[in-house]
Amino acid sequence: MSAPPTAIEQPTRSTQDVSPHVIVFDNVSIAFDEKVVLDGVSFQLPHGETKALFGVAGTGKSTILKLALGLIKPDRGEIYVLGENVTRMKEEDLFELRRKVGIVFQESALFDSLTVRENVAFRLMEEGDVSEEELERRVREALSFVELEHTLDLFPSELSGGMRRRVAIARAIITQPEILLYDSPTGGLDPVTSTTIVELIVKQRDVYKTSSLLVTQRLQDAFIMATHCFDRKSNRMVPLPPGTRGEVPMAFLILREGKVIFDGDARELAQSRDEYIREFIS
Amino acid sequence: MELISPTEFARDTVQALQEYSVLAGQSVANLFRYPRYMADMMQQADLIGVGSLPIVVLTGFFTGAVLALNSASMLQRFGSLTLIGQLVSVGMVRELGPVLTGLMVAGRNASGMASELGSMIVTEQIDAMRALGTDPLKKLVTPRMISTVFMLFFLTIISDLLGLVGGGVVSTLIFGLDSHQYWSSAWQVLVFQDVFTGLIKPVLFGFIIATVGCYYGMSARGGTQGVGRATTQAVVASSVFILLVDFFATKLLISIFGYR
Numbered sequence: 001m002s003a004p005p006t007a008i009e010q011p012t013r014s015t016q017d018v019s020p021h022v023i024v025f026d027n028v029s030i031a032f033d034e035k036v037v038l039d040g041v042s043f044q045l046p047h048g049e050t051k052a053l054f055g056v057a058g059t060g061k062s063t064i065l066k067l068a069l070g071l072i073k074p075d076r077g078e079i080y081v082l083g084e085n086v087t088r089m090k091e092e093d094l095f096e097l098r099r100k101v102g103i104v105f106q107e108s109a110l111f112d113s114l115t116v117r118e119n120v121a122f123r124l125m126e127e128g129d130v131s132e133e134e135l136e137r138r139v140r141e142a143l144s145f146v147e148l149e150h151t152l153d154l155f156p157s158e159l160s161g162g163m164r165r166r167v168a169i170a171r172a173i174i175t176q177p178e179i180l181l182y183d184s185p186t187g188g189l190d191p192v193t194s195t196t197i198v199e200l201i202v203k204q205r206d207v208y209k210t211s212s213l214l215v216t217q218r219l220q221d222a223f224i225m226a227t228h229c230f231d232r233k234s235n236r237m238v239p240l241p242p243g244t245r246g247e248v249p250m251a252f253l254i255l256r257e258g259k260v261i262f263d264g265d266a267r268e269l270a271q272s273r274d275e276y277i278r279e280f281i282s
Numbered sequence: 283m284e285l286i287s288p289t290e291f292a293r294d295t296v297q298a299l300q301e302y303s304v305l306a307g308q309s310v311a312n313l314f315r316y317p318r319y320m321a322d323m324m325q326q327a328d329l330i331g332v333g334s335l336p337i338v339v340l341t342g343f344f345t346g347a348v349l350a351l352n353s354a355s356m357l358q359r360f361g362s363l364t365l366i367g368q369l370v371s372v373g374m375v376r377e378l379g380p381v382l383t384g385l386m387v388a389g390r391n392a393s394g395m396a397s398e399l400g401s402m403i404v405t406e407q408i409d410a411m412r413a414l415g416t417d418p419l420k421k422l423v424t425p426r427m428i429s430t431v432f433m434l435f436f437l438t439i440i441s442d443l444l445g446l447v448g449g450g451v452v453s454t455l456i457f458g459l460d461s462h463q464y465w466s467s468a469w470q471v472l473v474f475q476d477v478f479t480g481l482i483k484p485v486l487f488g489f490i491i492a493t494v495g496c497y498y499g500m501s502a503r504g505g506t507q508g509v510g511r512a513t514t515q516a517v518v519a520s521s522v523f524i525l526l527v528d529f530f531a532t533k534l535l536i537s538i539f540g541y542r
Binding site: 096099101110111122127 | 317406
């Protein structure tokens with residue numbers, strides 16, 4: 001039995017020094033029906049970095065993504081996204097901010113009455129100032145990124161689970177958001193499809209330098225991301241040369257019982273002596 | 283069945299009323315805000331209006347026919363069978379047309395709205411919509427509210443007319459009343475107060491159907507079972523609301539216009 005979780009020390013930041021970080025959680029707590037899900041969570045997501053969030057089921061990983069988008073409000077603490085305090089913003093103002101943030105939901109959350117084309121184009125159609133030709137070009141571009149151009153006129157129910165996740169990624173990236181939030185994008189998928197999704201996330205990280213938070217239960221996915229980079233010439237993910245591990249913008253954050261017990265890179269994670277963390281990564 | 287304390291029940295009821303009021307208020311306030319979803323309104327108008335036409339036609343026709351059948355025996359006793367047109371006309375236009383059309387549309391569309399929006403809630407599609415920068419109240423609730431109000435108004439007129447046709451068919455074919463006599467008495471008895479009362483109600487009922495259906499859909503919790511529960515509650519609540527509002531609206535209109 002490992003020791004009870006102890007939250008790691010995090011410096012409290014003011015609004016003045018949040019600029020290098022695209023997301024800042026400052027002492028955030030939230031409870032649902034008196035069950036504490038997050039208890040004083042603090043972390044920062046630097047620009048261009050991908051941070052993988054781990055933890056057993058119910059530790060509040062998906063809640064962190066919803067909090068970052070302002071879909072739910074914390075009971076305590078402050079959350080800054082692109083310098084804006086989302087905890088104090090009105091829903092009307094949040095819609096503007098959310099246009100700079102893309103999210104891939106756990107079960108894709110594609111609109112089941114719309115075709116793939118309409119799903120991917122949804123945000124652009126809502127913005128309304130894009131011509132038909134431009135819309136078509138950008139939809140095809142986003143779908144070609146996930147290699148699903150041929151599914152344009154299909155409905156989500158006609159796609160496999162992996163294809164739905166890829167369409168969800170296309171929908172999230174169509175406006176080239178500054179931040180991407182992935183909620184278990186590989187959950188429940190076979191290893192081959194999972195690797196395809198991981199490759200897309202790595203491609204987004206390395207080619208477009210998008211900052212992202214990645215919720216996952218699969219440690220191996222995050223380790224692949226930490227040990228691989230995207231090679232534009234061969235248009236695929238390749239392992240990092242020996243000795244360069246840790247040089248990709250990839251970090252790990254582990255939650256336990258609503259607290260952050262680890263926040264660091266792959267090297268620090270591998271060297272951690274915490275019994276729970278060692279058990280978790282073994 | 284789990285027992286809940288009276289305090290908890292009162293708190294939940296007040297909270298539900300507050301949430302419903304906010305949703306209903308927002309759906310009206312959004313009429314004055316951009317963007318306006320015309321395509322969604324047209325689609326909903328087609329679903330609600332054209333889709334409900336067969337059931338409204340049947341309900342209107344047979345209600346008028348039954349009204350004529352039931353009242354004929356009483357009128358015959360007093361030798362006043364010629365008044366049947368007046369009775370069917372006033373009954374349909376003032377009360378039965380709006381209420382029965384409202385109840386039919388509530389059964390068909392409040393449940394449809396609750397199940398559609400409820401499914402979207404449990405599959406995170408509403409969250410996805412918010413995450414994509416779109417206000418679900420503007421995109422989903424307001425178009426449904428406008429379409430229901432607009433279409434229920436015309437459905438009620440159709441129902442009234444079909445009720446008169448039903449009454450006319452019974453009067454002429456079964457009781458041998460002259461068709462011209464039936465229609466002229468049915469037409470001449472109507473005054474402004476009748477028509478106004480009969481046409482203000484569908485506006486209120488349409489608003490109730492859409493907002494109650496959307497409210498239960500948007501507050502669905504607990505997977506498919508929760509969606510089913512929301513659907514049932516939407517039909518029950520909207521039907522009860524319609525009957526309650528009908529009573530108070532009638533009382534109010536009578537106090538304004540006086541008895542006929």
